[in-house]
Amino acid sequence: MSIQFHESTGIFSLETAHTLYQMKADSTGVLLHLYYGKKTGGDMDYLIRLTDRGFSGNPYELSGNRGYSLDTLPQEYSGNGVGDFRLPAVQARSENGSRSVDLRFKAYAVIKGRPPLSGLPFVREARDTETLTVTLCDSVIGLEAQLQYHVFPTQDVIVRSVRLVNTGDRPLILEKAASACVDFLYGQFDVLHFHGRHCMERVPERSALPRGVMSFGSRRGMSSHHSNPFVILCEKTATENAGDCYGCMLMYSGNHAEEMEVDQAGSTRLVTGIHPDGFSWTLARGEAFQTPEVLLSYSENGLNGLSCRYHEIIRRQVIRPRWQTAGRPVLINSWEAAYFDFDAEKILRFARHAKEMGMEMLVLDDGWFGKRGDDHAGLGDWVVNEKKLGCSMRELSDQIHALGLQFGLWFEPEMVNEDSDLYRAHPDWALTDPDRKPMVARNQLVLDMSRQDVVDHLFYALCAVLDHAKIEYVKWDFNRSVANCYSHALPAERQGEVAHRFMLGTYQLLERLLDRYPDLIIEGCSGGGGRFDAGMLYYCPQIWCSDDTDAIERLEIQRGTSYGYPVSTMGSHVSAAPNHQTGRMVPLNTRGIVAQAGTFGYELNPEMLSDEEKEEIKKQIEAYHRFAPLIAQGDYYRLTELDGGKEYTAWMFAARDGSKALVQLVVTHTRANGAFPHVRLQGLIPEASYRLEGTDRTYTGASLMYGGISFPLKWGDYPAHQLYFTRT
Numbered sequence: 001m002s003i004q005f006h007e008s009t010g011i012f013s014l015e016t017a018h019t020l021y022q023m024k025a026d027s028t029g030v031l032l033h034l035y036y037g038k039k040t041g042g043d044m045d046y047l048i049r050l051t052d053r054g055f056s057g058n059p060y061e062l063s064g065n066r067g068y069s070l071d072t073l074p075q076e077y078s079g080n081g082v083g084d085f086r087l088p089a090v091q092a093r094s095e096n097g098s099r100s101v102d103l104r105f106k107a108y109a110v111i112k113g114r115p116p117l118s119g120l121p122f123v124r125e126a127r128d129t130e131t132l133t134v135t136l137c138d139s140v141i142g143l144e145a146q147l148q149y150h151v152f153p154t155q156d157v158i159v160r161s162v163r164l165v166n167t168g169d170r171p172l173i174l175e176k177a178a179s180a181c182v183d184f185l186y187g188q189f190d191v192l193h194f195h196g197r198h199c200m201e202r203v204p205e206r207s208a209l210p211r212g213v214m215s216f217g218s219r220r221g222m223s224s225h226h227s228n229p230f231v232i233l234c235e236k237t238a239t240e241n242a243g244d245c246y247g248c249m250l251m252y253s254g255n256h257a258e259e260m261e262v263d264q265a266g267s268t269r270l271v272t273g274i275h276p277d278g279f280s281w282t283l284a285r286g287e288a289f290q291t292p293e294v295l296l297s298y299s300e301n302g303l304n305g306l307s308c309r310y311h312e313i314i315r316r317q318v319i320r321p322r323w324q325t326a327g328r329p330v331l332i333n334s335w336e337a338a339y340f341d342f343d344a345e346k347i348l349r350f351a352r353h354a355k356e357m358g359m360e361m362l363v364l365d366d367g368w369f370g371k372r373g374d375d376h377a378g379l380g381d382w383v384v385n386e387k388k389l390g391c392s393m394r395e396l397s398d399q400i401h402a403l404g405l406q407f408g409l410w411f412e413p414e415m416v417n418e419d420s421d422l423y424r425a426h427p428d429w430a431l432t433d434p435d436r437k438p439m440v441a442r443n444q445l446v447l448d449m450s451r452q453d454v455v456d457h458l459f460y461a462l463c464a465v466l467d468h469a470k471i472e473y474v475k476w477d478f479n480r481s482v483a484n485c486y487s488h489a490l491p492a493e494r495q496g497e498v499a500h501r502f503m504l505g506t507y508q509l510l511e512r513l514l515d516r517y518p519d520l521i522i523e524g525c526s527g528g529g530g531r532f533d534a535g536m537l538y539y540c541p542q543i544w545c546s547d548d549t550d551a552i553e554r555l556e557i558q559r560g561t562s563y564g565y566p567v568s569t570m571g572s573h574v575s576a577a578p579n580h581q582t583g584r585m586v587p588l589n590t591r592g593i594v595a596q597a598g599t600f601g602y603e604l605n606p607e608m609l610s611d612e613e614k615e616e617i618k619k620q621i622e623a624y625h626r627f628a629p630l631i632a633q634g635d636y637y638r639l640t641e642l643d644g645g646k647e648y649t650a651w652m653f654a655a656r657d658g659s660k661a662l663v664q665l666v667v668t669h670t671r672a673n674g675a676f677p678h679v680r681l682q683g684l685i686p687e688a689s690y691r692l693e694g695t696d697r698t699y700t701g702a703s704l705m706y707g708g709i710s711f712p713l714k715w716g717d718y719p720a721h722q723l724y725f726t727r728t
């Protein structure tokens with residue numbers, strides 16, 4: 001049993017292979033957080049100490065005990081306005097205007113497995129999953145908080161969420177409903193968060209947590225390029241390979257907040273969930289609100305150790321079972337090859353070249369529907385533009401399949417152009433404020449996915465295309481932030497629900513499509529990686545990582561993404577040189593190696609390739625197939641530190657059984673008379689012997705891990721190296 005309740009001590013213990021999480025309801029019913037970290041084998045309630053801190057008051061029933069304060073004790077799910085002055089996890093407005101929430105223990109239950117969530121993505125049950133529900137209640141307002149803990153022992157992950165139920169007889173309005181609160185009584189932490197912008201997503205930034213509140217998040221109606229819903233708290237000395245690291249990943253694609261507060265005594269609170277700004281949710285009597293899930297993990301083996309945990313749980317329990325281990329086709333995408341300028345003839349020419357080089361799927365990107373000659377018109381009209389194409393979609397798809405390739409198609413379902421038949425027929429289906437001109441971005445508006453009629457319409461419109469032609473893959477784009485988040489279908493007092501209802505509508509549409517087309521690959525995309533999160537990964541086994549396809553820029557973007565997400569989910573393509581975003585020239589070999597650390601494909605005009613380049617691409621694809629299982633399923637390690645030298649970046653994949661390893665390194669700054677690039681490998685068996693492919697040389701795992709290996713100096717810009725070791 002990974003979940004235990006000890007009657008004698010009142011302690012709940014949640015154990016995974018390497019971690020322990022403990023909490024306890026005290027004599028007043030306050031659920032205290034005791035400990036999260038490395039397994040200790042003991043009860044951790046001795047860490048709780050009471051002391052009288054000025055201006056930290058006492059609950060009424062303990063007013064004689066000045067040492068007992070909600071403000072100084074570690075809480076499992078913090079209430080609001082009743083004496084804990086730190087960040088609240090929940091805020092609820094009662095009919096009388098009070099916003100106070102005081103949660104006390106009511107009951108608990110433990111079950112094997114985990115019930116699925118309805119309408120939200122969730123971490124799929126593993127063989128050994130167990131669930132603890134601890135119910136807290138504010139009996140004055142009738143609010144129940146059912147704290148859910150799904151324990152994944154093998155993966156060392158605890159998944160939390162909260163179901164808030166109005167058990168009273170008056171309506172309540174939730175104004176904040178965090179998914180989790182974690183209090184760390186002791187320790188001083190750095191926080192790593194992942195900021196960015198369009199074309200430069202998930203840039204890791206490490207900062208010391210100051211006293212007071214620090215918060216990250218997105219209010220863009222999407223998880224965003226700008227701040228990923230994933231943070232890491234680590235001890236100050238933690239490096240890639242050593243030190244305590246805690247991860248907190250929200251499984252959600254909409255507005256989110258990660259708030260941290262270091263209090264008067266140096267304790268740290270982390271609260272994460274749907275962004276409270278602009279959020280409100282009316283709970284009538286008997287109604288419930290389910291928060292998104294949060295994946296918590298801890299590793300004592302530094303940032304790489306923590307990343308491996310997240311990679312594994314995402315690969316095994318988040319990605320749809322259909323795609324967990326299945327190889328993904330090497331695709332060629334038409335966007336950077338042709339943009340909007342194509343017809344079926346051109347696409348078929350691309351397909352013939354692609355087939356010759358060994359590619360397996362052709363993806364027709366934006367521009368095939370409605371009046372879509374450029375980005376001014378057509379979104380919303382998911383009807384094939386046969387005039388532009390010169391044939392029907394079925395004819396094109398049949399011809400592509402006849403060449404031996406699979407076929408994929410681009411959609412941007414949640415958007416609409418004002419110049420579209422859909423908008424002309426249903427202007428109220430767009431999110432717009434009454435009496436106000438909406439913000440426009442890329443000439444488009446956002447559809448109101450909170451409306452069931454909109455979701456139904458999109459479902460049937462997409463099915464019509466998917467039923468008409470043979471389509472194995474959909475690229476699902478989302479090309480602007482959401483503003484004017486007002487639904488014409490909801491009353492004034494429920495407008496605070498729109499942003500979350502929008503996400504529920506999107507998730508519902510994805511779910512219904514996948515129910516109907518279970519073999520379909522949906523690649524997520526949002527102007528590149530603007531919605532790269534565990535919520536979308538539940539539906540989409542891969543997500544286009546960035547609109548920046550420059551291999552040198554991608555080194556940073558893919559590295560930053562790898563802190564939380566496995567490379568098997570990162571859409572990554574070899575694009576043209578000079579690159580379309582930066583104008584940079586990068587050798588084809590290097591572009592191939594960088595794209596290999598992802599789902600691998602091409603995004604260039606194959607008609608512009610020389611015969612030598614085509615030959616090189618053939619070899620690249622063969623090499624990719626050879627290494628694909630190791631890349632997709634092996635343990636991934638960053639071999640260069642975040643603040644390490646700026647001259648090369650290296651990473652590796654190690655088979656979980658230690659039988660092989662692939663090391664890849666790209667020189668980002670070639671120097672005259674430079675130093676040899678050098679890395680120490682990870683994940684090998686120290687006493688095993690490994691042969692370096694292409695040589696007779698063998699090394700012990702210990703030599704490669706502790707002595708490392710150096711690389712020869714190469715001439716020219718951005719050379720790449722690749723070493724493959726097999727256990728002898």
Ligand code: DGJ
Binds near residue numbers: 410477527
């Ligand atoms: C943004 C995507 O990230 C690109 O790859 C491409 O699909 C364009 N949208 C098409 O409009």
